[in-house]
Every structure is written in C-alpha cells, then in structure tokens.
C-alpha cells in the first residue's frame with residue numbers, strides 16, 4: 505500500500521523572486537527513494553520535508569507531496585519513500601510502475617552496511633538496463649548515509665564514488681541524523697539534473713521535428 509501525504513513548506517520569497525513568479529511555470533518532479541531496509545530512506549525524506557531528524561520512522565511506503573519555492577520558482581516534489589522487497593531474488597528489482605513514475609532516483613545505502621551497498625549496485629544496474637530499453641534518461645544520485653558512524657564504516661567513500669562514476673551518476677555522503685544541509689543538497693541537485701534531462705529531451709525532440717519538416721519539404725521536391 506502506498507500512502508499519499510501532502511506537505512507545504514515555503515522558504516525564501518524575496519520581492520525580486522515574487523516578481524519572477526508570473527513568468528515561471530511550476531516545476532513538478534517525481535523522485536523515487538530506493539535502497540535496502542534500515543539505510544535511512546525515511547530519515548532523508550523526513551529531514552527534507554521538516555528539517556528534523558526524529559529517530560524512528562516505521563516502515564510505511566508513502567508518497568509525499570511537498571511544495572517549495574526555489575529561486576522564485578514554484579516546485580512540487582512528489583517523493584516516493586519505497587520499501588525494499590524482502591525476497592533475496594527481488595532485492596535489486598524496481599517495478600515498471602516505479603520506473604515509469606520516476607523523473608529521478610535517489611539510491612541510498614548505509615556506509616556501515618556493506619550488503620546495502622550491494623543492493624544499490626544491483627538497483628543501479630537494473631535501472632540503467634531498463635532505461636536503455638525505454639530510451640529514458642531519468643537521472644540517478646547515489647547516497648551513502650550515516651556518515652556520522654565513521655567508527656562502523658564498512659564501505660569507503662572511494663567505493664561509493666567509483667560506483668557512481670561507473671553508472672554515470674552523482675554521489676553524496678551525508679548524515680541525515682547530523683545535518684539538514686547535505687540532504688537539501690541531494691534533493692536540489694537531483695531537481696537540477698531532472699530539469700537538465702528535460703531540456704535535453706525537449707531540444708532533441710525539437711531537432712527531430714526540424715529534421716522531419718526539412719525531409720518532408722525536400723522529399724516532396726524530389727518527387728515533383
């Protein structure tokens with residue numbers, strides 16, 4: 505079951521940004537949080553929505569709708585805090601529904617839990633393979649969480665960075681428990697990547713349109 509929750513928090517609204525509002529269409533982004541159990545997916549989500557770390561979150565799969573204002577533009581984040589399948593064969597699996605819904609992905613592991621890093625590796629592979637088939641380019645960010653627990657570290661920062669590099673995605677190491685800023689950076693960076701991917705897609709569609717019209721014109725001329 506997926507529960508839908510509405511959150512409305514508005515930050516910074518300077519007079520110059522208010523003036524820009526009329527010309528700036530609202531941006532909506534569907535973000536899917538993936539990763540093994542207990543890595544801090546809900547902690548990250550709640551930190552982003554409320555700026556708070558509350559410690560215990562329960563295991564309910566939810567989609568949160570969160571309205572924000574960034575650089576004078578209205579943003580609507582839909583955040584799907586998913587639950588990892590328990591079945592070992594399905595560990596890296598992401599459903600078609602999730603793949604089609606998502607504009608961007610945040611894949612979370614805990615730096616003190618090596619198996620959770622392997623789950624993210626499998627999920628990244630699954631998404632990239634599915635994206636090749638669907639010709640989709642929704643961006644991914646890999647997050648190593650629980651950075652405050654250095655003494656229990658089981659995955660080095662280098663390994664996280666290398667995985668991200670090999671999968672062509674961004675990488676952050678953060679602590680949802682310790683700070684809000686790192687979490688904010690992850691969501692804002694993903695929003696930027698989503699907007700870039702959309703602009704590229706629009707550009708490519710525009711270019712294809714021009715090529716189609718030109719070949720229609722020249723194709724017709726040749727047959728006259």
Ligand SMILES: Nc1nc2c(ncn2[C@@H]2O[C@H](COP(=O)(O)OP(=O)(O)OP(=O)(O)O)[C@@H](O)[C@H]2O)c(=O)[nH]1
Nearest residue numbers: 541542543544545546547559561563650679680681
């Ligand atoms: N020390 C530390 N603990 C954290 C951090 N983030 C989350 N936790 C703790 O890790 C546990 C699991 O966090 P959740 O956010 O429920 O993890 P989840 O990935 O949503 O777990 P599931 O709902 O089972 O999928 C909780 O006890 C959190 O308090 C962190 O950055 N540092």
